[in-house]
Amino acid sequence: MKGKPIASIVSAGLSRFGKLEGLYAREIFAEAAKEAYERCPNLNPKKDIKALFIGHMGESYEHQGHTGATAADWAGLMNISATRTEAACSSSGAALRAGIFAVLSGLCDVVMVGGVEKMTHRSTPEVTEFLAMASDFPFEQWHGITFPGLFALMATAHMHKYGTTEMQLAHVAVKNHYNGSLNPKAHMQKQITIETALSSRVIAWPLKLYDCSLITDGASCLILTKPELAKKYTDTPVHIIGSGQASDTIGIYEREDFTSLTAAKLAAQQAYKMAGLKPEDIDVAEVHDCFTIAEIIAYEDLGFCKPGEGGHLAENGETALNGKIPVNTSGGLKAKGHPVGATGTAQAYEIYLQLTGQAQKRQVKDAEVGLTHNVGGSGATATVHIYMRC
Amino acid sequence: MKGKPIASIVSAGLSRFGKLEGLYAREIFAEAAKEAYERCPNLNPKKDIKALFIGHMGESYEHQGHTGATAADWAGLMNISATRTEAACSSSGAALRAGIFAVLSGLCDVVMVGGVEKMTHRSTPEVTEFLAMASDFPFEQWHGITFPGLFALMATAHMHKYGTTEMQLAHVAVKNHYNGSLNPKAHMQKQITIETALSSRVIAWPLKLYDCSLITDGASCLILTKPELAKKYTDTPVHIIGSGQASDTIGIYEREDFTSLTAAKLAAQQAYKMAGLKPEDIDVAEVHDCFTIAEIIAYEDLGFCKPGEGGHLAENGETALNGKIPVNTSGGLKAKGHPVGATGTAQAYEIYLQLTGQAQKRQVKDAEVGLTHNVGGSGATATVHIYMRC
Numbered sequence: 202m203k204g205k206p207i208a209s210i211v212s213a214g215l216s217r218f219g220k221l222e223g224l225y226a227r228e229i230f231a232e233a234a235k236e237a238y239e240r241c242p243n244l245n246p247k248k249d250i251k252a253l254f255i256g257h258m259g260e261s262y263e264h265q266g267h268t269g270a271t272a273a274d275w276a277g278l279m280n281i282s283a284t285r286t287e288a289a290c291s292s293s294g295a296a297l298r299a300g301i302f303a304v305l306s307g308l309c310d311v312v313m314v315g316g317v318e319k320m321t322h323r324s325t326p327e328v329t330e331f332l333a334m335a336s337d338f339p340f341e342q343w344h345g346i347t348f349p350g351l352f353a354l355m356a357t358a359h360m361h362k363y364g365t366t367e368m369q370l371a372h373v374a375v376k377n378h379y380n381g382s383l384n385p386k387a388h389m390q391k392q393i394t395i396e397t398a399l400s401s402r403v404i405a406w407p408l409k410l411y412d413c414s415l416i417t418d419g420a421s422c423l424i425l426t427k428p429e430l431a432k433k434y435t436d437t438p439v440h441i442i443g444s445g446q447a448s449d450t451i452g453i454y455e456r457e458d459f460t461s462l463t464a465a466k467l468a469a470q471q472a473y474k475m476a477g478l479k480p481e482d483i484d485v486a487e488v489h490d491c492f493t494i495a496e497i498i499a500y501e502d503l504g505f506c507k508p509g510e511g512g513h514l515a516e517n518g519e520t521a522l523n524g525k526i527p528v529n530t531s532g533g534l535k536a537k538g539h540p541v542g543a544t545g546t547a548q549a550y551e552i553y554l555q556l557t558g559q560a561q562k563r564q565v566k567d568a569e570v571g572l573t574h575n576v577g578g579s580g581a582t583a584t585v586h587i588y589m590r591c
Numbered sequence: 592m593k594g595k596p597i598a599s600i601v602s603a604g605l606s607r608f609g610k611l612e613g614l615y616a617r618e619i620f621a622e623a624a625k626e627a628y629e630r631c632p633n634l635n636p637k638k639d640i641k642a643l644f645i646g647h648m649g650e651s652y653e654h655q656g657h658t659g660a661t662a663a664d665w666a667g668l669m670n671i672s673a674t675r676t677e678a679a680c681s682s683s684g685a686a687l688r689a690g691i692f693a694v695l696s697g698l699c700d701v702v703m704v705g706g707v708e709k710m711t712h713r714s715t716p717e718v719t720e721f722l723a724m725a726s727d728f729p730f731e732q733w734h735g736i737t738f739p740g741l742f743a744l745m746a747t748a749h750m751h752k753y754g755t756t757e758m759q760l761a762h763v764a765v766k767n768h769y770n771g772s773l774n775p776k777a778h779m780q781k782q783i784t785i786e787t788a789l790s791s792r793v794i795a796w797p798l799k800l801y802d803c804s805l806i807t808d809g810a811s812c813l814i815l816t817k818p819e820l821a822k823k824y825t826d827t828p829v830h831i832i833g834s835g836q837a838s839d840t841i842g843i844y845e846r847e848d849f850t851s852l853t854a855a856k857l858a859a860q861q862a863y864k865m866a867g868l869k870p871e872d873i874d875v876a877e878v879h880d881c882f883t884i885a886e887i888i889a890y891e892d893l894g895f896c897k898p899g900e901g902g903h904l905a906e907n908g909e910t911a912l913n914g915k916i917p918v919n920t921s922g923g924l925k926a927k928g929h930p931v932g933a934t935g936t937a938q939a940y941e942i943y944l945q946l947t948g949q950a951q952k953r954q955v956k957d958a959e960v961g962l963t964h965n966v967g968g969s970g971a972t973a974t975v976h977i978y979m980r981c
Contacts, residue, residue: 207698225728259650260649260677261650264724264728266648266725267724267725267726267841269838270838270839270967271727280837280839280854281837282688282835282838283836284677284678284685285678286675286677287657287658287674288657289656289657301696303692303696305696305698306692308597308692333654334656335656336657337661338615338655444698446672446674448659448660448664448669448672450660463670464660464670577660581660582657582660582674
């Protein structure tokens with residue numbers, strides 16, 4: 202039995218993803234907001250929108266915090282209640298959840314949620330350092346390990362326990378780059394081959410260059426309202442029917458198992474329960490493929506397959522566009538790009554397109570139910586949301 | 592007519608405020624959480640608390656973001672839904688508001704909100720730089736102006752327009768240091784004289800050392816629930832009956848007037864309207880005295896006096912402990928200290944003590960209605976909350 206809608210998406214916007222030279226984060230967010238407003242002529246943004254929650258991971262990139270107020274101003278929402286949320290790479294998944302609470306509270310009929318990050322103007326060592334702030338300072342950063350290393354630990358554990366192969370990791374990369382080639386807003390719009398992926402330089406073994414997501418500039422947003430008000434704004438709203446969020450130890454060293462993310466499993470359980478659905482009911486999903494191994498673990502944590510079978514799912518094409526359960530039709534963090542604070546609501550943007558039949562060359566036929574899975578750090582935060590076509 | 596409660600505070604905790612050497616922010620937050628749990632034996636934290644929103648302003652201090660998950664773990668709430676909020680110095684005012692939404696949503700019966708900051712291990716230039724991230728990078732920071740300078744612009748404008756004096760500013764400092772001397776958790780627990788304040792060194796004229804709040808380590812938290820569940824946890828809950836939040840341009844240079852904060856006035860209007868109350872109904876208030884001029888402007892923005900009369904209010908003792916409307920009985924940011932992310936919910940902690948008769952030597956007699964006013968940056972964010980004794 203499907204659960205009842207808790208909020209509805211009446212519009213969504215996404216900036217270009219890529220190296221956006223000469224723009225501040227605020228300007229990139231305005232680009233996403235503009236698309237959302239243009240999609241929804243019945244919305245009067247300044248009058249209707251009562252609150253903004255915006256995911257933004259790192260104030261160090263632009264030496265700029267206080268993102269809520271700035272983004273509100275640049276999105277034409279001067280004086281609105283505006284708050285930045287931060288939960289590492291799940292910052293805008295957390296913004297979405299906070300926005301759902303705001304809609305359900307009865308105090309805000311219409312809410313904007315979104316996220317933004319401007320990263321490419323900084324050097325790779327700087328970006329690596331800023332991202333590392335999402336891991337544990339005393340027990341991880343201080344010793345020099347960074348995110349490719351942390352996810353490499355998960356990959357080697359998964360290989361050891363389940364026999365997962367470098368080839369299977371490469372299949373995730375090839376699939377997501379193929380999907381990205383169909384997405385005009387993706388950072389990387391070129392296909393790659395298994396050979397390209399396998400022969401790329403090692404970043405942290407077994408993770409090679411093509412196992413890693415991109416350093417990208419970008420922004421995303423959604424306009425949420427109460428389900429009973431949705432038709433006032435659009436004929437084709439998308440309902441949110443499940444929301445889950447959970448946390449875990451910030452340091453991976455404290456966890457019993459490196460082959461699964463407890464926070465993601467718990468968030469998924471909450472979302473499935475609220476939605477009254479099971480993994481097999483999901484038609485299309487955007488999952489947090491910050492590294493290819495993370496997508497394989499996501500399949501398992503979300504119940505798309507049994508633990509240990511994620512590698513086979515990728516290898517057998519079951520998560521490809523024409524597969525049993527298409528995953529990361531947008532290209533994912535791998536090819537669409539990973540402007541960290543913007544990723545959670547960018548995933549929701551793709552599901553919005555899929556469930557309203559606007560995904561063009563990458564449209565999944567008859568997609569009715571979608572899911573997003575957004576992970577922070579090495580899994581200390583996870584948010585999972587489930588969406589239904591109206 | 593008083594509005595109906597939107598949420599209830601059933602417990603609250605505050606760490607020591609001051610220079611807490613050798614502790615991480617997470618440990619300081621655990622100290623605040625411990626007090627909140629001890630005050631509320633009917634609460635089973637791990638079982639009852641469904642979400643945490645924690646204000647934390649700067650990841651640079653400890654090279655540590657992802658504060659939600661870390662704070663949840665150290666507060667004994669492993670696996671909970673946990674999100675950091677950031678709105679500069681109003682980060683935990685924003686956490687409180689997000690927590691109220693969560694309670695009202697019906698999805699979380701009990702929520703923890705709070706804030707934390709660890710600052711004193713960094714040098715003053717570093718702290719000044721990190722705080723500056725809450726101002727506008729391209730049009731303020733880049734040109735070298737920092738927060739004392741921005742508030743000095745407000746002070747000189749106020750002096751020019753209304754004749755406010757350095758002596759009046761000093762009265763705010765003397766009052767708040769007196770109150771701090773009665774607060775065993777305050778960072779500075781010593782009284783000062785008008786002469787001490789006036790003769791202290793100039794930081795940014797007319798603001799002198801004693802016009803500025805303190806760089807402090809500290810944490811604060813509140814346990815919120817639905818009003819109808821409050822008595823399950825305590826015989827003496829405090830109801831929240833009004834909540835307001837608004838934003839403004841991040842840069843002060845874009846504002847028409849430097850003598851008032853539009854965001855604070857709008858947030859106050861929202862909170863008063865929701866509470867069905869007027870400024871004269873407030874018995875005790877904690878306002879954002881990051882600089883003495885900010886407290887004077889707060890009196891005016893909150894309607895405790897007419898525009899331009901704030902200086903007289905301080906000079907005449909009307910906001911002293913035994914005055915008409917006692918303000919910053921805790922000592923305020925000025926003497927209790929200003930661990931930036933923790934300040935908003937630390938203000939609510941003081942109001943909780945006042946309305947439950949636990950404020951000891953600084954107790955305001957028969958206090959029934961309290962207010963908190965928490966400002967981010969130079970006023971790009973403001974949150975105002977109104978509380979009522981049960």
